[in-house]
Amino acid sequence: NAGVTQTPKFQVLKTGQSMTLQCAQDMNHNSMYWYRQDPGMGLRLIYYSASEGTTDKGEVPNGYNVSRLNKREFSLRLESAAPSQTSVYFCASSENDGTSTDTQYFGPGTRLTVL
């Protein structure tokens, strides 16, 4: 099993350009998440999808949109990239069986630089 896969691994954008980050999981998990990680700030939740067909805003959703394409795939779109969006982006998934001990499984990350 590949677990959680993300593409691309690296990306450089100019201010104002758009792009979509792709994420897929093969663990039949119900929930999927997009985080950004910045130095000294830990992981911050951008958007999450509790189950197929639903999406909700996290802590820092401004400037981003998401699509839960099916149970496997959850994409993150930057419509007009800004230098403040330079970060490492992680996708994660979890079974979400209703308990409080849900484990999140992370992809390898996408390193995005906006010039």
Added chain:
Amino acid sequence: TQLLEQSPQFLSIQEGENLTVYCNSSSVFSSLQWYRQEPGEGPVLLVTVVTGGEVKKLKRLTFQFGDARKDSSLHITAAQPGDTGLYLCAGDKDSNYQLIWGAGTKLIIKP
């Protein structure tokens, strides 16, 4: 304001030494998790603690959840270079899918 404060932010020690890192909050959590992240990779779960006062051991790593479920510690005995990484704690506050993450402790174990 970080809801989960991790300390120290950075720790560099020699192989064989013992160490403890902390994850503190003024809020109560229903559970708390510790993840380890290596450079260029995503975090990987080490342990989940659920009950106040709970102690879990994973080989040389000992995790403790505070009695009031507001804080946690990770103790490593006889640290090895393979323990190097960023240690993150994450708390489940309201069970609404949103974990609260600490900023992490960057640990370097020198051979």
